[in-house]
Amino acid sequence: MTGSVRDDVALGALGESLGFLLRLSQLESFRDFYHGLGDLGMRPGEFSVLMLIAENPRIRQGVLAKKLMIKRAHMTKMVQAMEAEGLVGRSVPEDDKRSIELHLTKAGHARIAAMRTPFEAHEARNLTRLSDAELAEAKRLLKKYLGLPE
Amino acid sequence: MTGSVRDDVALGALGESLGFLLRLSQLESFRDFYHGLGDLGMRPGEFSVLMLIAENPRIRQGVLAKKLMIKRAHMTKMVQAMEAEGLVGRSVPEDDKRSIELHLTKAGHARIAAMRTPFEAHEARNLTRLSDAELAEAKRLLKKYLGLPE
DNA sequence: TATTGTTATACTCTATAACTATA
DNA sequence: TATAGTTATAGAGTATAACAATA
Numbered sequence: 001m002t003g004s005v006r007d008d009v010a011l012g013a014l015g016e017s018l019g020f021l022l023r024l025s026q027l028e029s030f031r032d033f034y035h036g037l038g039d040l041g042m043r044p045g046e047f048s049v050l051m052l053i054a055e056n057p058r059i060r061q062g063v064l065a066k067k068l069m070i071k072r073a074h075m076t077k078m079v080q081a082m083e084a085e086g087l088v089g090r091s092v093p094e095d096d097k098r099s100i101e102l103h104l105t106k107a108g109h110a111r112i113a114a115m116r117t118p119f120e121a122h123e124a125r126n127l128t129r130l131s132d133a134e135l136a137e138a139k140r141l142l143k144k145y146l147g148l149p150e
Numbered sequence: 151m152t153g154s155v156r157d158d159v160a161l162g163a164l165g166e167s168l169g170f171l172l173r174l175s176q177l178e179s180f181r182d183f184y185h186g187l188g189d190l191g192m193r194p195g196e197f198s199v200l201m202l203i204a205e206n207p208r209i210r211q212g213v214l215a216k217k218l219m220i221k222r223a224h225m226t227k228m229v230q231a232m233e234a235e236g237l238v239g240r241s242v243p244e245d246d247k248r249s250i251e252l253h254l255t256k257a258g259h260a261r262i263a264a265m266r267t268p269f270e271a272h273e274a275r276n277l278t279r280l281s282d283a284e285l286a287e288a289k290r291l292l293k294k295y296l297g298l299p300e
Numbered sequence: 301t302a303t304t305g306t307t308a309t310a311c312t313c314t315a316t317a318a319c320t321a322t323a
Numbered sequence: 324t325a326t327a328g329t330t331a332t333a334g335a336g337t338a339t340a341a342c343a344a345t346a
Contacts, residue, residue, distance in 0.1 A: 009217045011298075012205035013269075014198055018276045018285065019179035021292040023194065026176045027219045028296060029169035044173065045336085048164055055162035062304060067159045069177045071337065076306060098304040098345045119163075126168045126295070134291055135168065141288040142171040145279055146178060148161075193312085212327060221314065226329060248322045248327040 029126070036122040040115055045070070047115065049078055050104070053088060054112055058101040087111055179276070186272040190265055195220070197265065199228055200254070203238060204262055208251040237261055 014020045033044050042050070048068055053059060065075040079102065082088040087108035090100050104112070126135060143150065164170045183194050192200070198218055203209060215225035229252065232238040237258035240250050254262070277285060293300065 009202065009209065009213060010205045012201060014201045014205070015293075015298070016289065017269075017273060018289060018292075019176070019183055019194065019272070020198060021289055021296070022172060022176040022179050023198075024219060024296055025292045026169070026172040029172050033169055043335085044169065048170060048173075051162060051164045052159060055160045055164070059159065060304085063159060069174060071339090072305065073307080073339085074335095074337065080306095096304080096346075100305070122169070123167060129295055129297060130291065134294065137287065138291040138295070139166065139168060139171055141280065141284055141291070142168075142175045143165075144284065145276070145288070146171070146174055147279060148165070195313085210327080221316095222328065223315080223330080224313065230329095246323075246327080248320095250328070 032125055033122055036125070037115060037118050040111075040118065042111070042115065046078060046082065047119075049075075049082070050087065050108060050112055053102045054104050054109065057103050058093075060099045060101055062099065064102065082108075182275055183272055186275070187265060187268050190261075190268065192261070192265065196228060196232065197269070199225075199232070200237065200258060200262055203252045204254050204259065207253050208243075210249045210251055212249070214252065232258075 011020075030044055033047075037047070045068070049064065049070075052064055052067065056064075061075055061079060062072055064070075065072045068075075070078070079088060079090065083090060085107075086105055089103050089105050089108075091103070093099060093101050130138065140150070161170075180194055183197075187197070195218070199214065202214055202217065206214075211225055211229060212222055214220075215222045218225075220228070229238060229240065233240060235257075236255055239253050239255050239258075241253070243249060243251050280288065290300070
C-alpha cells in the first residue's frame, strides 16, 4: 500500500512559484495527452508541428521552430521524420532558395482528422478539476503571460 | 533583419489548448530562470529538489521523486550528483533500511541562500505582463488543476 | 556578412527493465 | 511477494558549433 509512511510534502516557497506550478501542470497535461493519444503514435510536440502546418500552409521551418520554441536543428530532424512518414511535404520557394516551405500531405491531413476526436476528449478532461470559467480564465492568463493576442 | 517575411502564425485550435499554452509558458518561464540563475550552476529541476529537501528534512527519495514527477531512476542520479557536490547528505533510517533519507549539508543551505535573491527576482519578472492579481489568479488555477491545496 | 537549413556532438531527461537488499 | 533504491540501456529533447547554399 502506498502512502502508508507519510508523503505529505511541504512545498514552501516553491508552491508559490509560477514556474514550478507551470512545470508540474505541463507534466500533468502531457501525461493525459499520452493517456488519450499515445496509441496514435504521436507526441505532443509532433502534434503541434502538424497542427501548425495545417493552419499555416507553406509555413517555413524557421518560423515554425521559433513559434514553437523548438531549436532549428531539432526541427530539421522532426520534419525529416514526418516527411519519411509521408505526413509532410517540403518545397523550396522561388523567392528565397535557402528556405523550405512545409505543407501537409493527404496522409498528414488524415492523421490530424484521426486525432481530432481524442484530442478534444483530452482537452475536455482538463475540466475535471477546473470549471468552464476557470479553464477559460487560466488560458486567458497564460496567453497574456506569453504575450499572445486575446 | 528578422520578421521581414511574415511570421505571424495562426495557432488555430492549438491556441485554445491548455496543454499547448502550458508548454509554451513553461518554456518561457524556464528561459527566464536560466537568464537569472543560470550562472549559479543549477537547473530548475535541481533547484526544486534542493528546495524540497530544505523544506522537508529527512524526506525519502521516492517521496521526493513522486512529488516532483521525476522517475526514481533519474532521482537517484540527481541526488548522487548533488551528494558528490557536497550539497546533500543521505542516511538510512533504522525503521526501513531499504529507504534513504535526505538532508541538506551546510553547503546545501548556503547554496539555497545564495539563490534566494535571484530566484525572487526571477519570480518578480513574471509580473511584466501579468498584474499582481492576475499572477495570483494564475497560480491559484494551476494549483487547483494540480489538485494541490489552496 | 547574415540567414536558412543541415550535420555532428554532447548532455539532459525520460522510460523501461533487471537487479539488490530489505520488508 | 512487494517495495526502495540502483544500474544499465535506449530513446527523445535540447544546446552548440561548424558547414553549404543562398541572400
